Amino acid sequence: MAERRQERATLLDGARVAEEIKAEVREEVARLEREHGIIPCLVTVLVGDDPASAVYVRNKVNTSIALGLRSEHHALPHETSTEQLLALIAQLNARADVDGILVQLPLPKGVDAMRILEAIDPAKDVDGFHPVNVGRMMLGQTALPPCTPAGIIELLDRYGIAIGGAHACVVGRSNIVGRPVAQLLLQRDATVTICHSRTRDLAALTRQADILIVATGRVALIRGEHIKPGAVVIDVGTNRVTDEETIRALFGERAEERVNALRRRGYTLVGDVHPAEAEKVAGYLTPVPGGVGPLTVAMLMRNTVMAARQRRLRSN
Numbered sequence: 653m654a655e656r657r658q659e660r661a662t663l664l665d666g667a668r669v670a671e672e673i674k675a676e677v678r679e680e681v682a683r684l685e686r687e688h689g690i691i692p693c694l695v696t697v698l699v700g701d702d703p704a705s706a707v708y709v710r711n712k713v714n715t716s717i718a719l720g721l722r723s724e725h726h727a728l729p730h731e732t733s734t735e736q737l738l739a740l741i742a743q744l745n746a747r748a749d750v751d752g753i754l755v756q757l758p759l760p761k762g763v764d765a766m767r768i769l770e771a772i773d774p775a776k777d778v779d780g781f782h783p784v785n786v787g788r789m790m791l792g793q794t795a796l797p798p799c800t801p802a803g804i805i806e807l808l809d810r811y812g813i814a815i816g817g818a819h820a821c822v823v824g825r826s827n828i829v830g831r832p833v834a835q836l837l838l839q840r841d842a843t844v845t846i847c848h849s850r851t852r853d854l855a856a857l858t859r860q861a862d863i864l865i866v867a868t869g870r871v872a873l874i875r876g877e878h879i880k881p882g883a884v885v886i887d888v889g890t891n892r893v894t895d896e897e898t899i900r901a902l903f904g905e906r907a908e909e910r911v912n913a914l915r916r917r918g919y920t921l922v923g924d925v926h927p928a929e930a931e932k933v934a935g936y937l938t939p940v941p942g943g944v945g946p947l948t949v950a951m952l953m954r955n956t957v958m959a960a961r962q963r964r965l966r967s968n
C-alpha cells in the first residue's frame with residue numbers, strides 16, 4: 653500500500669518553547685541573585701509612537717519583570733535627535749547596573765540608526781546588532797547572538813529537527829533576520845541558500861529546501877508551490893492585515909476566528925507564508941502569531957542574563 657502523507661503540517665509551538673526557555677531564564681536569574689547578589693537589568697529605548705513598536709516593547713518590559721529582571725524604559729519623542737540618543741546611550745554604557753540596552757527598531761527617519769547601534773557597548777548589546785557582535789558571530793565566537801535567529805535555531809533543536817546536512821533556504825537578507833540566521837545555520841552544517849527580491853526563480857530554489865525560513869515582510873509570498881512536501885517551514889513574518897477579504901483567502905475554513913480578531917482589534921497578524929496552502933504541503937510549520945515572535949522575546953531575556961554574567965562575573 654502506498655504510504656500516506658499526513659494531512660496537515662505539525663505546528664511548531666514557539667509560544668510553548670518560549671515558555672520553557674523563560675522558565676530556565678527565571679531560574680538562572682534567581683541563582684544569580686542568590687549566589688552573587690546580581691539582578692540583571694534590561695533598558696529599553698523607544699523613540700516615537702509607532703503602535704506596533706509600542707506593543708513589542710511593552711511585551712519585553714513585562715516579560716523582564718515576570719522573570720525577575722530589572723527593567724528600565726525610556727520613551728522618547730519622535731523628534732529626538734541622533735545626538736540626544738547618543739548621549740543617552742553613553743550614559744547607559746557607563747552605568748554599572750545596566751546589563752542590556754535595547755533600542756527598538758525602526759527608528760524615525762531623522763535618526764542615524766547605524767550610528768546608534770554602533771554606539772552601544774558590545775557587552776550590553778543584547779540584540780546582537782553591534783558590528784562587533786555580528787563579526788564575532790560570523791567567526792563562530794557567538795557572544796550575544798541576535799534574538800530571532802537564535803530563537804529559530806533553539807526551536808529546531810528542541811523539536812529534534814536535524815540541521816546538519818539539511819538544505820536550508822532563507823528568503824530575505826535583512827541584517828536582523830535573514831543574514832544572521834543563514835550564518836547560524838551554516839555554522840550548524842546546513843547547506844544554505846539565501847534568496848531575496850532579485851532572485852529569479854524563487855520557487856525553484858525554495859522547493860529544494862528541507863528547512864525553509866521566510867523573513868521578508870510580504871504577506872503570502874510563500875505559497876504551496878514554493879514548499880517541498882514534508883519540509884520544515886519557519887515563518888518569521890509579522891504583518892498586520894486589516895481587510896477581511898485577505899484574511900478569508902489566507903485562512904480558508906479557519907478564517908472565522910481571525911475575522912473575529914480583526915473586528916475586535918482592528919487587525920490580525922499574519923506571516924509571509926500562506927497558512928492554508930502551507931499546511932497542506934509542509935511537514936512542520938510555525939504559526940503566526942505564536943511561532944517565532946515569542947521566541948524572540950525569550951532569547952532577549954536569555955541574552956540579558958548572559959550579558960550580566962559575562963560582564964559582571966567575567967564568565968558564562
Ligand SMILES: Nc1nc(=O)c2c([nH]1)NC[C@@H]1CN(c3ccc(C(=O)N[C@@H](CCC(=O)O)C(=O)O)cc3)C=[N+]21
Binds near residue numbers: 943944
Ligand atoms: N531592537 C529591536 N529588537 C528586536 O528584537 C525587534 C525590533 N527592534 N523591532 C521590531 C522587531 C519585531 N520583533 C518582535 C518581537 C516579538 C514579537 C511577538 O511576540 N509576536 C507575537 C504577537 C504579538 C502581537 O500580538 O502583536 C507572536 O508572534 O505571537 C513579534 C515581533 C522584535 N523586533
